Amino acid sequence: MVRKSYSGVVATVPVSIPYERYSIESAHWWIGRALRALAQGAGISHREIDGFAMASFSTAPDSAIGLTQHLGLSPRWLDHIPMGGVSGILSLRRAARAVQAGDADIVACVAGDTNQVDTFRRTLENFSRFAQDAAYPYGAGGANASFALIARHYMDRFGARREDFGKLCVAQRTNALRNPNALMKKPLTLEQYMNARPIADPIHLFDCVMPCAGAEGFLVMREETARSLGLPSARILSIIERHHAFSDDAVQYRGGWARDIGELYSMAGISQDAIDVVQTYDDYPVISMMQFEDLGFCGKGEGPDFVRSHSFEIDGSFPHNTSGGQLSAGQAGAAGGHLGIVECIRQVMGLAGPTQVEGAKLGLASGFGMINYDRGLSSGAVIFWGETT
Template sequence: MTASILAAAQAPYTRHASPTTTTPQVIAEAVRRALSQAGLTPQDVDGFGISSFTLQPDHAVDLAWRMGLRLSWLMEDTNGGASAGGMLQHAVRAIEAGDASVVVLAAGDVMDRDAFTRLVARYNRATEQHLTPLPMPGPNAVFAMLTRRQMGALGLERADYGRIAVAQRQWAADNPGAVYRSPLGLDEYLGAPMVADPLGRYDCVPTVTGADAVVVAADDRLGGRRRAKVLAVTTSYNSDDQTGDGLTTGLRACAPLAWERSGVSPAETGVASVYDDYPAMVVAQLMDMGFIEDGADVSRYIDSWISSRKLPLNTSGGQLSAGQAGAAGGMHGLVEVATQLLHRAGDRQVDARFGVVSGYGMVLYRYGACATMTVLEGVA
């Protein structure tokens, strides 16, 4: 591939935004920060992609106009946790085809209690017709059942999931952009109120308001600037036809091709971000990408690689500690891995040449129908 991420930025995440805060405002702020980091202006941008649940009644073209963008390439992605990888895949192809040379990809939402309630009530037709009438407010109950199933299949206990949440909180302590940075101990995790057994308070992502953005450019425009080169982006949609048990994600279908195209292996990965709406999905994605080999002792892996931080995983704190800003949750991991490879991570900076990002999401009748995997290389 002949495109790289030149800059990555986040508009501040906040648990309780001002009543006057709007979705266009937070997205525009993330775009402004990314362009400033890249040393570019809106006039340099000829491609724009956006993912948002709360932008309506506006669309991508409305937002682009409000930000002063004149474009030759435009897209709008609605696939939530898988949106960043999907947009990046299209952006790279657009650059390779000559349709654009500098593309900004952004995602964000104002996600207060009312907005979240509206979103989960009408997430899609399946939700509106089958879950909301129960009533089932959101995906917690669905993923509680998946977590219980995974516990039985892999011999895991709540404490194993707790170690993931605790490790991510440790990373969050060094991330000024994380909403929750105070220490979290395993006892506090285990003693937290139940949300949907076996999921407790710290198993469920906190909704926040905010936005994320990256600047993607053709390599021949970058000169000797440090960048996160895109080595591979692969995607999978409807891999199990909504008949699977949720323990295997679409990454099982698209990850082998990402490793093959990039020439990188899990062992060479120096930093990884996986979509962490629940700790069980962290485990599922790590297994599907080959970080955890089939038949391995998963509890031991969590202790040896995640708790010890031997694998720098979700170094922003992940969504579990940084927060889930609606559709920006799908962009959060890409921004973090790019930030690490660009050497802009401050106190949480790790030494990594290769980074991996996974996206997962869009619950239809059962579990996530969309998955993406991205492999990046830090290049000076």
């Protein structure tokens, strides 16, 4: 089946609310700050935003509908997408289709979470039925053990080494040092990475993201609307999403991207070689390596050699996670799934400031979310082309 393109729809006004390690504020407060920044960045009233897509782990018992009253919105299109690291891709895709259909003119896609003293524990306790029944009661402290299983399986199958994962982490820290909003402010060496304390073998300290508070957001609208507002924008060339792919894999070693890679590039009308900057979802470096393969930058099982033969800094041979990604900027809950999209929009519009990749016009951002015991259930990706006005 030939999918309808996203022609005429753009993303614009990428905003990041600077992260804090801990916060006494609510998720509502963080999301409200992002919404205000979106309205101010577009030069409009927040009441002109007639679509709202929200992602968060910590607004409960409120959902998106509750926040419309908290934030003074009256949208005619509303979505609440509680799907973690893939929420940004799904919000973008649904918002783009809503704009194409005329169901909304300006959609705010916002994700934000707080990180109070007990927030992370409560999130783990209520993350999923699996977590409630089969992991948390036995003392499992979140995703580390699950990703340790995935990482060890990947290493045994394809010959990846901790040094390969470390190369990605060190490069992202180097990038983060140019991002004023990144929480990690100190350089990281490969020696420090290798000597860091183990968390769940083979996962060590610097393989893990730092939970924090913050918010990310962007607007989706028609191209002519952006031009009328004088806004630079990023054209949406293609988007894919897939859930529960490759269920026969005993332990996950590939994601849904591999099922839909042909559509991703054919709809965009480009090959992967044309991409200037890549933002993968990086809750752990093994997942970034998996995405290099599944997104077509190398073959399955070739991720370790791909990492060994490239550099991943902003001025490297394969600019990757230029903001520092979640591993060095921080993971503000569900906003982690929007972080790469926001950075990708900035990059292709030439507005990334100190993290800008010279000449970047085509960017790819991907999402990955909702980890179960041995696999993440959801994946997605978007390709942007930048245009300034």
